[in-house]
Amino acid sequence: MRSRFCCIGGAYAMAAAENEIKIGQVDDVQELHRTGLTTVPDRYIRDGDDRPDGDNVCALAHIPVIDVGDLPRGDDELDKLRLACEEWGFFQVVNHGIAHELLDEMEKLTREFFMLPLEEKEKYPMAPGGIQGYGHAFVFSEDQKLDWCNMLALGVEPASIRQPKLWPTAPARFRETLEAYSAEVRKLCRTLLAHIAETLGLAPATFGDMFGEAVQAVRMNFYPPCPRPELVMGLSAHSDGSAVTVLQQDMSCAGLQVRSKAGAWVPVHPVQHALVVNLGDTLEVLTNGRYKSVEHRAVVNGEQDRLSVVTFYAPAYDVELGPLPEFVTDEAPCRYRRFNHGEYSRHYVTSRLEGKKTLEFAMVNPPVGR
C-alpha cells in the first residue's frame, strides 16, 4: 500500500518524517472508472449534507467577468473589480493577455498526461510525506473521505521549490509548455494584484513589493466521470491558501462551484479562453477581512471528464503577514494575528480540505466549539 501525503512548497518535507501517516487504500479514480464500475467504493460516498446536489445550488447566478485590458483605462472596470472582490471573491478574466494558443496547448498536454498509462504517471509519485507529484493531496487518515479526482502538483517558483524529477517528460513539450504558461500566469497575477491594490486605495506596487520572490505552484486536477456523481465530491470545499489563484478549466462541463455570500453553491460556467480568478486566505488576512477568500468545491459528472489547471500565487515563505494598518480601525478591529507565511503554508498543506477551517490558524478569535 502506498501512502500519499502531499503538499506544495519546498519547506515541508519534514512533515513526513515527523508523523507516520496511514491513509489506507487510495484508488486511482481513472483506473476505477476504467473498470466500468456501477457503484462507488464507500470511501468516496459523502454524508447527506456533504453531497453535491440539494436545494443549495443556485444555477442561475454568475460570477462577474472582468476585462483586464480595460482595468488601466478608467474607473468603471476597476469598480467592477472592487465589487467582484467584495461580493464574490471570484471572477473570470478575459482579455488577460495570455495567448489562447498557449492556453489550448497547456490544456491539451495536461489532458495527454492524465491519459497516459498509470505506470507512466506513477513515475512522478507524491511520496509519503512528499511535496509534489501525481496522486492525491490532502489525505491524512484511513477514515477520511476521498475526492473523485487525480492530481499532478508541481512547485514552479522560486527555483528552490522545484523538484525537476517530478516534472513529466511525457508528453513531449509538457515541461516547456508549463514553463511558458507559468511565466505568463505569473505576469497576470502581478497585474491583477496591482489592480486589486488600487481597488483598496493602496499603491499598485503594495503586494508586489511585499511578496518578495513570490511562490508559485500549479495543480492539475483531472476528474473522470463517476457512475454516482450525486454521492461524491470531485474536490472537497475549501478556500485557497494563496493570495490569488488563477484557474483554467476545459469547456466540457461546469464542475467548479463557488459559495455565494448567501451560502448557495454557484456553478462557474466555462467561458472559452477566460481564466477564473479567486482571492485566497492571504488577501483576507492582509485586508483584515475586507476582501475574503471564498469557499469553493468541484463536483463531477456522470458522462464527461473534466480538467482544471490551477496556479497558486503567494508571498515568499519568509514574508511576515498580518492585517495592513490601513484596514484596522475602531470599527474594524484586528481579526488576524501576525505570522510567517511559510508557517501558514505548512499548516495549510498538512490539514485536510474543510471549508475555511485552515484560516482559523490566523484568527485572533477563532470560532469555538468546532
Ligand SMILES: O=C(O)CCC(=O)C(=O)O
Ligand atoms: O477543479 C476545480 O475547478 C477546482 C480546483 C481547486 O479549487 C483547487 O485546485 O484548489
Ligand SMILES: [Fe+2]
Ligand atoms: Fe481551490
